[in-house]
Amino acid sequence: MTSPVVTSPAAARAVDLTKVYGSGESEVRALAGVTLDLNAGEFTAIMGPSGSGKSTLMHCLAALDTPSSGQVIVDGTELGSLSDKDLTVLRRSRIGFIFQSFNLIPTLSARENILLPLSLAGAAPDQAWFDAVVDTVGLRDRLGHRPSEMSGGQQQRVACARALVSKPSIIFADEPTGNLDSVSGADVLAFLRRSVDEFGQTIVMVTHDAVAASHCDRVIFLADGAVVDELARPSREEILEHITALQAAAVGNRRDTGA
């Protein structure tokens, strides 16, 4: 295992994070002590087999879930001491979200969806930035449409624009291409890549798709609730290899304990 190389200050940090569901016999440790720095200005992928805890990790980092123990620090703020309201405000102002599906409010137009976090905060949008974001995702002619009038790829790009428009410290993307065909998926990934390269945005993406992860600066592998490995700027093949090895190990483990 190689230790993480700090290239820039952390946008978010997890310190000895654990998350336990249930108790006694049925206790499940989704996170078993994760310590991790997510670097600002990087596009990071979190990968791992099903049940490895990657989604739980993201939910804890994104202030959607509370860990059983350990600390989460986002943009210098320790989350453990915050009330629900403070957490909400933090999500609104410093975190952007892109979910796998159902990303948009069906009653609002694309423009309204993009501006929703800002209008919830009662903040005025930065018109130049809004224009820049909209042009980057190529949605200028779709701004008046409602989600039901757009394709899945377009909807996901609107979600990306919404995540970007409030200039958050960090964007969390949960399988953003999971529901898209490969062409739309590539569009979205290219767009996320550009946001990092051109705007210096920090993005953390949970995925099990090696193609998606190959767009990232850094790929972190999780297994059984712990960070097991990470790669810097890996190719698709390297990632696949790693995953296969991890899965084999997991299956082997299970056989061992089963025997």
Next chain:
Amino acid sequence: MFKLILRNVGARKMRLAMSALAIVLGVAFLSGVLVFSAGLSKTFDGIIQGTTPDGVVRVEGAESFTAGETGVSAATVTPDTVARLAALPEVDRADGNVDGFGMYVVDSDGDLLGGTGAPTLAFNRTEAPNMDGNNILTLLDGRWGKGAGEIVLDEGSAEKAGYSLGDSVKLLTPAGQLERTATLVGTAEFNGGGTAGATLIIFDTPGAQEVFLGGRDVFTTVALTAADGVSQSELVKAAKAVLPAGFEAVPGDQVVKESEDAMAQFLDVIKTFLLVFALIAVIVGAFIIVNTFSILVAQRTRESALLRALGASRRQVTSAILAEAFVMALFASTVGIGLGWALARGLAAMFSSFGLDIEGSFLNLTTATVVTSYTVGILVTLVAALLPARRAGRVAPVAAMREDTVPAKGSLRRRSVIGSIVIAVSVAAAIAGLAGVDGMPAAAWVGIGAFLSLLTVAVLSPVIGFPVLVACRAVFGRLFGASGRLAGENAMRDPRRTGATASALMIGLALVSTIAVMAGSMKASVDTVVDEQFAPDFIAQSVIFAPFSTQVGDRMEQVDGVATVSRQQMLDAKVDGHNETIGAADANFDDVSKLEAGEGSVDFGAGKAIINEDKAEEEGWKVGDTLKLAFPGGKKLSIQIGGIIRENSVVVFGINVPLEVVEQAGIQRQDNALSIVLDDGADPAAVHRALDRVAKPIPLIEVNDKEGFAESIRGQVNQLLYMIYGLLALAIIIAIIGIVNTLGLSVLERTREIGLLRAIGMTRRQLRRTITLESVAIAVLGAVLGMALGLIYGTLLQRVLKEDLTVLSIPFSQLLVFGLIAVVVGVLAAVMPAVRASRLNVLNAISTE
């Protein structure tokens, strides 16, 4: 997964319980009214049966006249006649009755006992049994009285008036000496129990004769008891042979029937009145059922599709939904009937405060009540659920496989087309009413138009109400930013659902507003009429519109500053064979009331009848024609028409006669109203105070100037208005339940969306506000449509009733209050759904399927 299913079932139970509540309340109101009505009838029937002997000897034609309210015949029966009746072999016993109308008890605080409610009955006690052979009265405490100085009261009245045995009771008598006192020596009750709120003043025979008949040893009626084996008709036949002229013998059964019929006329008004409100509640409840089942069916599209895919027929899917509705209706009706039984007691308590006491033991669930309530509850629910159930049956099996489970919705176009046609029919009906088309009264035409259009607008509310929702969205967005805008969007998301939910409130508010416009117009009309036609300085009247002793007028004439007291009395008479209430007034009346002659002379001192223009036109009478009048007690008089009053006046009747006709007709002289004119230069305020001092010991009498008179009528209108508002409140409550229900279901449906909103930064408070504003949008939609319709209905009714409601007055301030209440209703209805939504766990919500 299992947890999710359990939670869904739990949630569904909650939704079903909420819509069941709408049925529960509707059925409860219905069965409560039915139980109350039955108890009402039973109470009166019991009293009538328990107080009627085998046969009654009375003044001829007595049944054609309302006893007491409009004068009493002075005709009497002598003890000789009673003795001759008693001597008949068919007669076991004959007892002379002295029935005194118009006596009142002043309670220990100096107020009138009984007020405007049930009557006060004063009479002599005899040993005469009722038809069943039982005593009519039972002594509960003390002893029976002796002479005019001692009385027995019914137990309830003695208690209410705050008198105990040995106390001196103040009485107001209808004629002659105005006030007297008597010692309370006992309390009694009708053999059957209660008095339905009536006050009983019981004398012995000489006492009653002294008080009511000037001490003459005569009677007003005779109670006949048949000898063993003699039927009522044989009894009556035998009695007729010895009766003096002007009197008749009537079988007890006929008296019972007459009394019950007379009572039923009055009770039917109350029953119908209450029943109308119960039906309104049921109809409003039906709207909520339609809506709830529509939403449930929409949310279960996938489930229905799966059933269809597995081989269920359309009919089976539809039946499954109907079965669910049936079970719910059965359960809800059962609860509703039980609640109704309790509600009947509430109604009884309410009516008891108006002086109408229902015997508690008569408030029972009869088979008819139970059957009717179940039938209405179940039928209404099934009919309401039928449309959504059929929609569930039409779900295509392939929908089970689809990702998005948007149920197929027909366009609103068909609805709009059919709705527009029905609206056109309603408008036609309203125009027919305005144009006075024959076949139905104008108000009935308008009523039909209103009923049709109300239901149509309810169905069309998604279309008609759309601009209101757009306006809400704009206003909310401006005032509350993103959460306001989202709320507006949510309200418009499914206009049918919003419309149907708002409809329930709309019906309630349409009725409330109609009533408000009518009441406002009535008050304005009263003001106008009083302003134009209240000619004297003051009018003294009985607060219960009963006649009173002429001594009141005598005393008022003595007050300093009073120039003239003009007296008026109401009489019942048969005019050319028709029953008619006529007015009698003294010679000053035409001057005091500033009457003007259209034809002939309107001088009441000329000994001639004076009629109004309407009557003259209706009957084709002219000055100089002779009217033939017959009065209770058999007196007949002819009187010439001396003049026709120009323009119709509310201070006169169709037919009016000089006051001296009253005594010629054999009717007891009393006054119904006194018109008082002051000396020139007298201080009206000082005289008013002096007149009030005269009236103070006689709580029956009220002295009003023009403003006070209008005020007292406005007060009566308001009393009725508030009672109607109270009864309509239930419909509003049911409508609130509907909003709670819809919002709850919508929140459930939008769980994921709420999760997303919370994730991207909506605070709990903003979320609660969004849901509250959506609720307010629904309420405002209902209120705007309802008040708009109410304004139209109220205005139309005023137009067709403009003979009585001369002035249209729209109470804008009240309508504004209704609008504000609607907003409050919206806020209240949102509390539960909003709290539930804000407590949703963000992660769970966002990952909900």
